[in-house]
Amino acid sequence: MSKSIFVIDDYLINLKVAEMIIKHHGFFDSITTFEEAQLALDFLISEQKNDQSLPDVILLDLSMPVMDGWQFLDKFEELAPLLNKRIDIYILSSSTDIRDKMRANRYPTVKDYFTKPISEEMLQDIRATILAYAS
Numbered sequence: 249m250s251k252s253i254f255v256i257d258d259y260l261i262n263l264k265v266a267e268m269i270i271k272h273h274g275f276f277d278s279i280t281t282f283e284e285a286q287l288a289l290d291f292l293i294s295e296q297k298n299d300q301s302l303p304d305v306i307l308l309d310l311s312m313p314v315m316d317g318w319q320f321l322d323k324f325e326e327l328a329p330l331l332n333k334r335i336d337i338y339i340l341s342s343s344t345d346i347r348d349k350m351r352a353n354r355y356p357t358v359k360d361y362f363t364k365p366i367s368e369e370m371l372q373d374i375r376a377t378i379l380a381y382a383s
Contacts, residue, residue, distance in 0.1 A: 251378065252278035252302075256320065257309040257340070265319045266307060266340070266366045273368060275375050276305075285312055285320040292327060292335075302333045305374055308365070310341040310348065317341070321355050328357055334381070338374060340364055 253276040258322045264283040267269065270279050272352045283287040296299035310317035317339065324337065334359050339361040359377055362370045
C-alpha cells in the first residue's frame with residue numbers, strides 16, 4: 249500500500265534533512281514539503297475529495313511565520329471531517345515546553361509530539377501506528 253507524508257516547516261534546512269531521512273528509511277512512497285502552513289492547508293482544501301493526493305501523515309512544525317502550527321491545527325480540525333481519508337498529524341518541534349505537548353494532545357488528529365531533529369526512531373513509531381490502523 250502506497251503511503252505519503254507531508255512535512256510542514258518554514259526552515260528549508262529542516263525540510264531537506266527530514267526529506268533525506270524519510271527517503272533513506274523508505275517507508276513513505278511520496279514526500280511533499282511545504283515552507284508555509286497556509287500553502288499546505290490550501291492544498292488539503294483543494295484536494296479534500298481526492299484521496300490519492302492526500303497524505304497519510306503530516307509532520308508539523310509549530311513555530312512558523314504567517315500561519316503557525318497552532319493556527320494550522322485549528323483549521324485542520326475543521327477540515328478533517330470533510331476529508332475522505334484519515335490523516336494523522338505528528339508535531340515535530342524544537343519546543344520542549346510541556347505546555348506545548350499538553351496543548352497538542354488536545355487535538356484529536358495529533359497522534360504524537362516529537363522534538364527535533366527527526367530520527368529513525370520517530371519514523372518507526374509513526375510506521376507502527378499506521379500499520380496498527382491497517383490491521
